[in-house]
Amino acid sequence: MHSGMLTRRAWLFGTAGLASGALLNAVSSVALHIRKDEDLIRVAAPYLHFLSGRPLERLKSGAAVLYTMQLAISRDNFSTLERRAFERFVVSFDIWEEKFSIVGIGMQKGTASHLDSIAAEEWCVKHVGLTTRGLNAQTPYWVRLELRAEEPKDAVTLLTQPPIALTKLVELFARPPKHEADRWAAEQGPFRLMDLKL
Amino acid sequence: MYSFMRRSDWIVSFGFVYALGFLVGVAGLRLASAKAQEANNVNSRYTVEAVELQGIDESRLSSSLRDEIRRKIGKKFHPDVFAELAMRIKQELHARAVSPKLQRGTNMENVKVLLDVEPRRSLIDPSRSRIAFQSKQGLTGAGFIAVEGEQNLLRVGYANNGEDYVERSGGILATYQRKMLADRLRASFQFETFNSKWDRAISRNSTDGANFYSGRQTYSPTLIYSPNDNITLTGGFSVTNYTFSQASQVPDLGRGSSHVMTSTLRLRRAWGEPASFSQRVTGEYNAQFGTKLTGGDFDYRRQLAAARYVVGQGKNQIEMNLTSGRIDGVAPLNERFVAGNSRLLRGWNKLDLTPLGATRIVAGSIEYAFKASQKWMPAVFFDSGEVWGNAMARVVRNSAGAGIRSRDGFYLYVAFPFKEGRVDPQVMTGVNF
Numbered sequence: 001m002h003s004g005m006l007t008r009r010a011w012l013f014g015t016a017g018l019a020s021g022a023l024l025n026a027v028s029s030v031a032l033h034i035r036k037d038e039d040l041i042r043v044a045a046p047y048l049h050f051l052s053g054r055p056l057e058r059l060k061s062g063a064a065v066l067y068t069m070q071l072a073i074s075r076d077n078f079s080t081l082e083r084r085a086f087e088r089f090v091v092s093f094d095i096w097e098e099k100f101s102i103v104g105i106g107m108q109k110g111t112a113s114h115l116d117s118i119a120a121e122e123w124c125v126k127h128v129g130l131t132t133r134g135l136n137a138q139t140p141y142w143v144r145l146e147l148r149a150e151e152p153k154d155a156v157t158l159l160t161q162p163p164i165a166l167t168k169l170v171e172l173f174a175r176p177p178k179h180e181a182d183r184w185a186a187e188q189g190p191f192r193l194m195d196l197k198l
Numbered sequence: 199m200y201s202f203m204r205r206s207d208w209i210v211s212f213g214f215v216y217a218l219g220f221l222v223g224v225a226g227l228r229l230a231s232a233k234a235q236e237a238n239n240v241n242s243r244y245t246v247e248a249v250e251l252q253g254i255d256e257s258r259l260s261s262s263l264r265d266e267i268r269r270k271i272g273k274k275f276h277p278d279v280f281a282e283l284a285m286r287i288k289q290e291l292h293a294r295a296v297s298p299k300l301q302r303g304t305n306m307e308n309v310k311v312l313l314d315v316e317p318r319r320s321l322i323d324p325s326r327s328r329i330a331f332q333s334k335q336g337l338t339g340a341g342f343i344a345v346e347g348e349q350n351l352l353r354v355g356y357a358n359n360g361e362d363y364v365e366r367s368g369g370i371l372a373t374y375q376r377k378m379l380a381d382r383l384r385a386s387f388q389f390e391t392f393n394s395k396w397d398r399a400i401s402r403n404s405t406d407g408a409n410f411y412s413g414r415q416t417y418s419p420t421l422i423y424s425p426n427d428n429i430t431l432t433g434g435f436s437v438t439n440y441t442f443s444q445a446s447q448v449p450d451l452g453r454g455s456s457h458v459m460t461s462t463l464r465l466r467r468a469w470g471e472p473a474s475f476s477q478r479v480t481g482e483y484n485a486q487f488g489t490k491l492t493g494g495d496f497d498y499r500r501q502l503a504a505a506r507y508v509v510g511q512g513k514n515q516i517e518m519n520l521t522s523g524r525i526d527g528v529a530p531l532n533e534r535f536v537a538g539n540s541r542l543l544r545g546w547n548k549l550d551l552t553p554l555g556a557t558r559i560v561a562g563s564i565e566y567a568f569k570a571s572q573k574w575m576p577a578v579f580f581d582s583g584e585v586w587g588n589a590m591a592r593v594v595r596n597s598a599g600a601g602i603r604s605r606d607g608f609y610l611y612v613a614f615p616f617k618e619g620r621v622d623p624q625v626m627t628g629v630n631f
Contacts, residue, residue, distance in 0.1 A: 061297070061298070061299040061300055062239075062241050062275070062277070062298070062299060062300025062309070062311075063239075063277065063298075064238050064239040064277065090238035090239075092238060092239045092240045092241060093240070093241075094240045094241065095241055095244070095300050095301070095302055095309055096244070096302060096306050096309075101238075101240035103238040105238070113240065
């Protein structure tokens with residue numbers, strides 16, 4: 001009898017449950033809205049709130065935060081990747097106006113300001129796209145959107161790499177972040193290109 | 199005429215140049231990153247109305263740093279400027295972290311910057327702890343822990359020092375200090391006990407009757423007076439007892455002791471702002487009088503003066519050091535001057551210059567460093583000087599080198615002594631916590 005005491009098995013289950021819960025909280029599989037924009041696949045992620053947690057604390061302290069975003073497509077539910085696209089954005093938070101400003105520093109060089117958090121997240125997500133060239137319209141695909149808020153130390157190379165230097169970004173997404181809470185992801189699929197609306 | 203370098207010398211030199219190039223590249227990237235982040239931060243348009251410290255009292259900062267904080271008021275908020283300031287405060291206070299946080303000012307064009315200081319959690323005393331490696335003399339290390347209250351300080355540590363003394367000494371040190379007069383005056387008592395190891399090159403060269411002790415214990419009561427941040431005056435007395443092993447060349451001595459009156463004057467002053475033009479001067483004069491009046495075995499006078507001048511403009515920094523000293527009478531070996539280490543006449547080996555130490559020293563250096571980023575500074579230097587003693591020829595030694603150092607205490611240098619015959623580089627690396 002182990003009344004009043006936790007057994008080793010109970011500890012293991014409890015710990016594993018807590019760890020899984022924390023992981024799911026950080027990397028949740030929230031549905032993506034997928035659409036076609038001429039020859040690009042674009043997504044919307046209304047339930048993916050990456051202006052939150054530690055990065056939001058840094059933003060509200062007056063710092064600028066670098067976000068790196070990857071949009072990937074797969075034919076086999078991400079056993080292998082068909083193709084992917086990256087974008088980088090520097091986000092800052094106006095202390096007085098309490099609004100977000102964004103500067104695109106990847107392929108997208110656009111800027112936006114006076115945005116609330118929902119609009120700022122939407123602006124970032126809609127500026128990443130995957131070309132449909134070479135993809136079969138009838139093949140089922142899966143798509144995944146992944147974001148990371150970079151530590152100030154890691155932001156160094158990412159801020160200064162030209163857009164075509166993809167190797168750094170590929171390496172970056174291949175390794176886990178220092179803080180799991182600074183990473184967000186959402187997946188959707190399977191879907192067919194021929195079924196997408198413009 | 200220089201002969202060809204050995205293969206190992208080529209490998210060391212090539213590896214060093216490659217590493218230096220890599221680090222300069224990384225530093226350049228960091229600089230570009232800071233610029234990019236500043237340009238992309240919407241808060242750069244606001245004017246700084248106030249800068250406040252949180253977690254410590256401002257009086258714990260040096261006057262130059264306090265002046266620098268005041269100069270930030272009334273200027274536009276630049277994230278990288280405050281990141282630099284936070285790093286300097288972190289270094290000066292040996293804090294765990296210093297984070298700048300922005301708050302609203304009294305009107306919509308102004309902001310306040312809060313510098314949140316997180317004290318170091320461990321007891322490790324970084325002001326005394328260091329690790330240094332020199333390819334000819336091996337490792338030198340010192341680690342201390344300190345417990346500091348409002349009125350008392352207790353510091354205990356272990357040191358194994360292969361470069362500052364003639365011998366390699368390893369042992370423990372303990373210091374107790376009592377603070378008085380609002381910390382302007384401190385009564386201090388220090389105890390050291392070291393075992394000594396002698397290089398064979400030294401024991402072979404024993405013609406001047408040197409006493410090769412196997413250990414020494416020192417007791418030093420002192421008073422330390424600081425009328426302001428820029429001046430420190432220390433005065434006291436120390437007793438060092440030497441023990442000699444059976445294998446000693448002077449077994450008849452068995453024991454010996456050195457009774458010394460000592461006084462030190464330290465000055466420091468800083469002007470200007472690091473971001474534009476700044477100057478920093480530190481000077482130290484130490485006088486020791488070994489006496490037989492109280493039962494000591496050594497009668498000598500030792501004087502040492504050292505000055506350091508650092509001038510910085512923008513990203514460029516020049517540092518000049520000058521050290522001069524003389525000993526009259528017969529001093530114990532551990533009080534003799536040593537050069538050819540990671541501080542004086544870098545690149546030379548102390549055992550080649552004066553295996554038994556010197557009674558005269560004049561040495562200087564000039565070093566240029568470039569602030570490639572907030573952290574890294576590639577540097578080149580030229581050292582020159584001479585160490586000599588009784589019946590020793592005076593020879594001016596020169597060396598030059600290059601390397602990289604970081605703002606938080608790391609350094610990596612390769613130094614080349616100007617010798618005839620061949621190039622003999624030495625690698626020096628380490629970290630001052």
